[in-house]
Amino acid sequence: MTYSTFDIWMIIVVMGIGTFLIRFSFLGLIGGRKMPEWVLRHLRYTPVAVLPGLVAPLVAWPESTGGNPDPAHLLAAAATLGVAWWRGNMLWGAAAGASTLIALSQLF
Numbered sequence: 001m002t003y004s005t006f007d008i009w010m011i012i013v014v015m016g017i018g019t020f021l022i023r024f025s026f027l028g029l030i031g032g033r034k035m036p037e038w039v040l041r042h043l044r045y046t047p048v049a050v051l052p053g054l055v056a057p058l059v060a061w062p063e064s065t066g067g068n069p070d071p072a073h074l075l076a077a078a079a080t081l082g083v084a085w086w087r088g089n090m091l092w093g094a095a096a097g098a099s100t101l102i103a104l105s106q107l108f
Contacts, residue, residue, distance in 0.1 A: 006039050076101035 034099070035043075059077045061067045079100040084093025 014049035068108070072101055075104055 055077070060069060062070050062073050064070070067071075069075045076097045080093045080097030082093075083096035084090050087093070
């Protein structure tokens, strides 16, 4: 399927308007009001849900290996999860995962 230049620009414009409306619904319409406690409780878990969704494809199908699972990436993800859970601190987990990935990339 090929897109013309006009089609690509229309997709960009429509996606931009959609993104604006989604953000405006929270910031513009609800921004000055106090949100219910149940909404705030659910919003606290948004980063916890989004970050794995962003990282999981990079672990399972890394571009550096042509989309094939790589032991270095899988072990670095395991180290990140293990240290973050053990220490209760995501920064320690990220540091452990990064150092594991660098060390294992040199080995493999």
